[in-house]
Amino acid sequence: MFRTKINEKINENLTSQNTKIPKKQIFFWFSLSMVFAAAYGILALQEAFSSEYVVQDDARQHVFWMLRFIDPNLFPNDLIADYFQSVAPKGYSTIYRVFAFLGINPLFLNKLLPSVLGLIASGYCFALCLQILPLPITGFMATLMFNQNIWMKDDLISATPRAFTYPLLLAFLFYLCRKSLLPCLIVIVLLGLFYLQYVFICAGILVVRLWDWQGRKFSFSQRKHDYIFCVVGVVVAFLVMLPYALKISEYAPIISVAQAKQLPEFLPRGRSSFFKEDLLDYFWRGRSGIFPPSLLTPVTYCFGLLLPFLMLFRSQFSLLRKLTGEIMLLSQMLLVSIGMFIAAHLLLFRLHLPSRYMEHNLRIILAISAAITLTAILKAILSINYRQNKISNNLRKILSILFTAIIFIALVFYYPVFLQNFPKTSYQIGNFPALYKFFQQQPKDIVIASTAPEVDNLPTFSQRTILIGREYAIPYHFGYYSKFRQRVIDLTQAQYSDNLADVKTFIQKYGVDFWLLESGAFSPEYIQNNPLLKQYYKSNLNQDKLVKITKNISQSLQQGNIPALSKTISNCTAAKIQDFVVLDAKCILKN
Numbered sequence: 001m002f003r004t005k006i007n008e009k010i011n012e013n014l015t016s017q018n019t020k021i022p023k024k025q026i027f028f029w030f031s032l033s034m035v036f037a038a039a040y041g042i043l044a045l046q047e048a049f050s051s052e053y054v055v056q057d058d059a060r061q062h063v064f065w066m067l068r069f070i071d072p073n074l075f076p077n078d079l080i081a082d083y084f085q086s087v088a089p090k091g092y093s094t095i096y097r098v099f100a101f102l103g104i105n106p107l108f109l110n111k112l113l114p115s116v117l118g119l120i121a122s123g124y125c126f127a128l129c130l131q132i133l134p135l136p137i138t139g140f141m142a143t144l145m146f147n148q149n150i151w152m153k154d155d156l157i158s159a160t161p162r163a164f165t166y167p168l169l170l171a172f173l174f175y176l177c178r179k180s181l182l183p184c185l186i187v188i189v190l191l192g193l194f195y196l197q198y199v200f201i202c203a204g205i206l207v208v209r210l211w212d213w214q215g216r217k218f219s220f221s222q223r224k225h226d227y228i229f230c231v232v233g234v235v236v237a238f239l240v241m242l243p244y245a246l247k248i249s250e251y252a253p254i255i256s257v258a259q260a261k262q263l264p265e266f267l268p269r270g271r272s273s274f275f276k277e278d279l280l281d282y283f284w285r286g287r288s289g290i291f292p293p294s295l296l297t298p299v300t301y302c303f304g305l306l307l308p309f310l311m312l313f314r315s316q317f318s319l320l321r322k323l324t325g326e327i328m329l330l331s332q333m334l335l336v337s338i339g340m341f342i343a344a345h346l347l348l349f350r351l352h353l354p355s356r357y358m359e360h361n362l363r364i365i366l367a368i369s370a371a372i373t374l375t376a377i378l379k380a381i382l383s384i385n386y387r388q389n390k391i392s393n394n395l396r397k398i399l400s401i402l403f404t405a406i407i408f409i410a411l412v413f414y415y416p417v418f419l420q421n422f423p424k425t426s427y428q429i430g431n432f433p434a435l436y437k438f439f440q441q442q443p444k445d446i447v448i449a450s451t452a453p454e455v456d457n458l459p460t461f462s463q464r465t466i467l468i469g470r471e472y473a474i475p476y477h478f479g480y481y482s483k484f485r486q487r488v489i490d491l492t493q494a495q496y497s498d499n500l501a502d503v504k505t506f507i508q509k510y511g512v513d514f515w516l517l518e519s520g521a522f523s524p525e526y527i528q529n530n531p532l533l534k535q536y537y538k539s540n541l542n543q544d545k546l547v548k549i550t551k552n553i554s555q556s557l558q559q560g561n562i563p564a565l566s567k568t569i570s571n572c573t574a575a576k577i578q579d580f581v582v583l584d585a586k587c588i589l590k591n
Helices: 002-013 023-047 064-070 078-086 092-103 106-132 136-151 159-177 181-194 197-208 224-246 279-282 299-311 318-322 325-346 356-383 395-417 432-438 453-461 478-496 500-510 524-529 545-558 563-573 585-590
Strands: 054-056 210-213 217-220 427-429 447-449 512-520 573-577 578-586
Touching: 023 054, 023 106, 054 106, 054 453, 064 078, 064 106, 078 478, 092 159, 092 181, 092 432, 106 136, 106 159, 106 325, 136 217, 136 299, 136 356, 136 395, 159 181, 159 197, 159 325, 159 356, 181 197, 181 224, 181 299, 197 224, 197 325, 197 356, 210 279, 224 447, 299 356, 299 395, 318 356, 325 356, 356 395, 395 453, 427 585, 432 453, 447 500, 453 512, 478 500, 478 545, 478 563, 500 545, 500 563, 500 585, 512 563, 512 585, 524 545, 563 573, 563 578, 563 585
Parallel strands: 447 512
Antiparallel strands: 054 427, 210 217, 512 578, 573 578
């Protein structure tokens, strides 16, 4: 009796009469979808507020400078802050500015936004799935898998511009399926204000929809609205992109392929590793690859790869007959993504990174495809006529319940119960509060020089200017990175020079106020293991200046030479905090 009721309930949720979906089903499965989306967001919030000094990894680049919205005197004449402010999309920075005006700290808002964006994306994901297959249970599966995927990647949790891609792209796809022109245009404009690359994706989808695939051949669409959407949408996309095309950045030009290939930063083990020796690996993974990391996470995403094969056997999978014509949207998205991926390679770095045009689309495509596949298989199992094969009807019930139980456990319980690192937040926890407070107590216009990894946290936790930091070594605008790289060269040479005059010249050139050193900074191993410097030490580009410098310094330290800066520690230490020594630059100049 119990098994019979379960089977009846399953059948009820896998059956829709005349595409009319019972409101109770929609409300139940939509509510359940949002419950899980909210639960994953709460897990992230718990980690976000687990300590006083917690910041998301990418927020250290894209949010720290927004503290200027609260205190305009922060980061004066700061190359790093000025650069990241200049490249921030207008819509993105405006949201933080508005909330800062209302008294909400940008770093605090950065922790709240992912949960809100996750809920919005989940709502549109569920609604979009119903436009493709009008079954609420399928919408629930798609939304749940989609949430598990995006919370295993540090896009959404970063609350940086790319985090807004998911809700905006899903909204565009939903309104496109609903034939709602004005909302589609609004979303295109919003994408231009938050994540410009995906304006190309939206415009490409509108163009591709002018062609139909019928009778194993392409033909022009017979639907008038497709042409209206395409013309108006492409015009709006063009107008959105025009200001960016005409704008001349003070940090131009974009780095060229020839320049990038001469920098260790773009080679394997580099800070922005892009080029690879293996051609297959180059086009397969990483910033240059077509498949993003953790694409098939959760493992149930693998079912999405089966949908094209199931479509060849529609007669065996009756549920697939309920698919609407919007199923073609998944193929159209994939086609446009591949096209933009190729274009990004042909115009390398001018359209930013090729992988950016694949990863967000693929995550949406696979979530919906996997959900459709799972429900189609479940429906097929329930529909098998076992009596004709002289198999007990009870076996059909047991098999359907077993399959349902396995899928349910895999979908609902595997994430996050059986994973230690879910959700993946990439939150950085500050372990040196005394260090941050020391610099907070100093004037707002100080400049801190250091090669220590901890210096990456100082702009966020201390709100003070640093000269360099690995986190901020973004090499795509050469007008910025050439200056940044010269700072790395000058700082490294001065820190390990045996002539104190070189140290004083460096301090005067950059107006350095404090020099942060960590224990072991003057050992050869420090050069070889330092996150910023080791990419140069281990590089084979021996003609590169930084490669020469780091290798020469390591050799000099191995020979027992003592840097002049180390001799100032006894007299010029302003603070000694755990493994760090803070040197007073004014004292060094007087030494």
